[in-house]
Every structure is written in C-alpha cells, then in structure tokens.
Amino acid sequence: MESSAIRPGGLNRYFDDLADELERMGVTVQRIRYCSEVSGPDAMKSGLLRRLFFYLQAGFKDTSDVVDSHFALYGLAFMAGKFLHNPFASARVITHFQGPWFAESVLATGRRRLANNVKYLVEKIAYRRSDVFVVLSREFEKTLIHTFGIEPERVCIIPPGVDTEKFSPPPDGIVRSQGESRDGTATICAVRRLDHRMGLDIAVRAVALLDQRVELKIAGDGRERDALRALADQIGVAERVHLLGRLKDHEIVDLYRSSTCSVVPTRALEGYGLVVLESLGCGTPVIASRTGGLIDALEEFDETLLVEPESPAALANRIEDLLAGQRPTLDSCRQRALAQTWHAIARRHIESAYGLADSVNVRDL
Missing domain, CATH: 3.40.50.2000 (Glycogen Phosphorylase B;)
Structure with a gap:
C-alpha cells in the first residue's frame, strides 16, 4: 500500500x-x-x-x-x-x-x-x-x-x-550486563502496532509484577493506545509505562540498544516477528510468546526465551531471570541475526x- x-x-x-x-x-x-x-x-x-x-x-x-x-x-x-x-x-x-x-x-x-x-x-x-x-x-x-x-x-x-548494518550493536561495543541505566533502572521495550492481538496489555500487566526499577517503553501506534494508557493507570504503573508513539528507524535502533531486552507478547497470528531479528541485530535479547512464527524465530536460538502466551506472570518471571543473568550474550544475539x-x-x-x-x-x- x-x-x-x-x-x-x-x-x-x-x-x-x-x-x-x-x-x-x-x-x-x-x-x-x-x-x-x-x-x-x-x-x-x-x-x-x-x-x-x-x-x-x-x-x-x-x-x-x-x-x-x-x-x-x-x-x-x-x-x-x-x-x-x-x-x-x-x-x-x-x-x-x-x-x-x-x-x-x-x-x-x-x-x-x-x-x-x-x-x-x-x-x-x-x-x-x-x-x-x-x-x-x-x-x-x-x-x-x-x-x-x-x-x-x-x-x-x-x-x-534483517538489515544488520542498520540494526547493529552500539558502535562503542559496550556490552550491557543487565541493561541498567545509571540510576539502576532496567528498560524493557516493545516495538509493535498497538492492536489487541499484539498482547501489549500482557506486557503492561507484567510490569506490575516486577521490581519498581523496571520500566516498559512501547514504540508504535494503533487503536489500543488509549486502552493501554488506561490499564497502566488502573494497575498503578503509569509512571513506569511509556507510550512513545511511532518512532523513526534510527530512534528504534537507539531504543533497542538502550534496553535490557525487548518483548513480543503476541496473542495470535504472528507470522514470524521481524522485530525479533531487528532486536537481536542490535545485540538485545527478545522474550516472546510461544506461539506462531515466534517459535521458528527463537526456539533453535534459545528456547528459554519463549514463554506461555497470555500470561503476565510467565513474562515477568522470564524478565526477572534475564535480569539475574540468564540471558544470551550480545555477540550470540548478533550472530543469530547475521544468519538471516x-x-x-x-x-x-x-x-x-x-x-x-x-x-x-x-x-x-
């Protein structure tokens, strides 16, 4: 179109x-x-x-x-x-x-x-x-x-x-051990269209189960924008959930590079998830629903990055494990993207x- x-x-x-x-x-x-x-x-x-x-x-x-x-x-x-x-x-x-x-x-x-x-x-x-x-x-x-x-x-x-020249790790080669900022905040990102089937409400609910130092940044726009903002207010995480709107490519790359991990909590009809490859190209691991093409994208790379769909608790638990050190290295993420x-x-x-x-x-x- x-x-x-x-x-x-x-x-x-x-x-x-x-x-x-x-x-x-x-x-x-x-x-x-x-x-x-x-x-x-x-x-x-x-x-x-x-x-x-x-x-x-x-x-x-x-x-x-x-x-x-x-x-x-x-x-x-x-x-x-x-x-x-x-x-x-x-x-x-x-x-x-x-x-x-x-x-x-x-x-x-x-x-x-x-x-x-x-x-x-x-x-x-x-x-x-x-x-x-x-x-x-x-x-x-x-x-x-x-x-x-x-x-x-x-x-x-x-x-x-995936364009591995555009979606690449930080030029300085600094490896984020846990993706934390100087104030100790860990950033989780999601780059998705804001539709119900993308399951972003699941990610918002997962944030409520995590430490106060974990924040969620969502890039994208769509019909669920107001509903996601209302949900974050309702469950008390509005200050830790940031709806960034539609970003340009270089801004998306910066978001991946500065994040602990990205999440793809899709409910259904996921053909593959191009965002998985783009995140991995930047050296940032991805936690995704065990559904549809996301299985093809991640199962052979690291099966533990796939979690039960529709479960905020499963997503939150895997994020906690990742923050504790159970994560693929930046180099292994990059190599996975380079294969495609x-x-x-x-x-x-x-x-x-x-x-x-x-x-x-x-x-x-």
Whole structure:
C-alpha cells in the first residue's frame, strides 16, 4: 500500500528491504504500490474502488516475468488487469502469505461480520492463481494448507531477513550486563502496532509484577493506545509505562540498544516477528510468546526465551531471570541475526520461489 518511508511497519519494511536486495543482486524490480512518496499519507484516504482501479490498470500494463503479491486484495485486482490485457500471457505468480486477512479482522472486531466473509472469499479466489506461496514460518504454512486448501508442494518457507548494518550493536561495543541505566533502572521495550492481538496489555500487566526499577517503553501506534494508557493507570504503573508513539528507524535502533531486552507478547497470528531479528541485530535479547512464527524465530536460538502466551506472570518471571543473568550474550544475539541477512534471504527467493536462478545474472556482493 505504501513504502516504509511513509508508514513504518513490518510488512512495508519487509517489502522494501526484499526489493532493495533483489535490485542489488541484478533483478529488475518494479514496485507497484498505491501510495507514493509524492502523494504521501493523504492517498490513504481515497476510496477502495479508486485503489482497486489503480492496481487493475497497473496489471493491464504489466509485462513482468514474475509477479509477487504481498496482499490478496490488491494482488487479485492486479492479476485481473493482467488477464484482461492478455489472457494467454504466462507469468509466474508468487503470493507472500503474511497472514489470513479475514482472521485478523475477526480478531480485531471480536466477531464475524459479512465483510470478514467477503475477505475470506477474496483470499480464496486470489490464491487460486498463485503458482508458489512464500510463508515466513511453519505456522503460516499450516494455515495455508488447512484454511485455504493449498497443496503443501506449492508452499516455500522462507523466513524474513534483517538489515544488520542498520540494526547493529552500539558502535562503542559496550556490552550491557543487565541493561541498567545509571540510576539502576532496567528498560524493557516493545516495538509493535498497538492492536489487541499484539498482547501489549500482557506486557503492561507484567510490569506490575516486577521490581519498581523496571520500566516498559512501547514504540508504535494503533487503536489500543488509549486502552493501554488506561490499564497502566488502573494497575498503578503509569509512571513506569511509556507510550512513545511511532518512532523513526534510527530512534528504534537507539531504543533497542538502550534496553535490557525487548518483548513480543503476541496473542495470535504472528507470522514470524521481524522485530525479533531487528532486536537481536542490535545485540538485545527478545522474550516472546510461544506461539506462531515466534517459535521458528527463537526456539533453535534459545528456547528459554519463549514463554506461555497470555500470561503476565510467565513474562515477568522470564524478565526477572534475564535480569539475574540468564540471558544470551550480545555477540550470540548478533550472530543469530547475521544468519538471516537480506542477501541470503533474497537469494532463496530467486532460487526457490521465483525460479530465476538460471535466467538472471545474479550478482554476489
């Protein structure tokens, strides 16, 4: 929909970072998105039909060898335009399945609606045309197979990458033994969209169970902002819970570097958790819910960093253990992130998903 320069977030960052790396490796990439840096956020206010017509037109003009869709609704409109222009044209269609659109809506509203059923139908139709699906984790592979009836042989599990130059430890190389500031305060951070499924209320409740010297800094914005502020007031931790709003990339890096650890207390529908890699890239350990793609992200690295979902007590206990010294080193966190650079991940797309290994002169950097 828009670039990460206009609206920061995991999906937009993933889209841009993957495209950037493909271009560096010699693949010609055309980015089709409705919002541009010129039109800016105001373009988001335009009607749905206008947006769909934009993608329909873009598909009608397209002559690409590979089409990689990152959102079912716009991908369907794009492919409809491509078909109208030339029903016999052959293009390899890739679908990046970032999560069930309809299920996210159900979770957000708390009930099924006609609109959510329509979203499910759109997804079903869009996925019929796809040759290959890219998912970030085993959890979303299962969702595709069981919810949408996709054959397992059409699914590639390719985890996300991370920009390890941007998300890096402090330049002075100082290792935070416990992440404490000079006044003895330990900072826990969370970089998330403020939605119910992200479980940030669980992190707020965990703070109430921890020592007074532990504070929580939450970066991001969303519909749960007022509810989180009210909860912090209600349980008496308002002075230790800081809602920072939406931060720029360099501010997020600074937040990771200055924190004891980051937390990802997601309730459901977590495809992987790009923030896990970004935090580890900065040398900052992550404590996350044992759910969805977070298992793929952390289980082989350090299984003890995964805690029972929906449990403030489990999260608080693991933070206490981490403060007491049960934590991976800065170097081991960094090495975990380095195993998933965007160069390595983009190469897997070229070879496994796009099928371009023999037809594209891929540059090794």
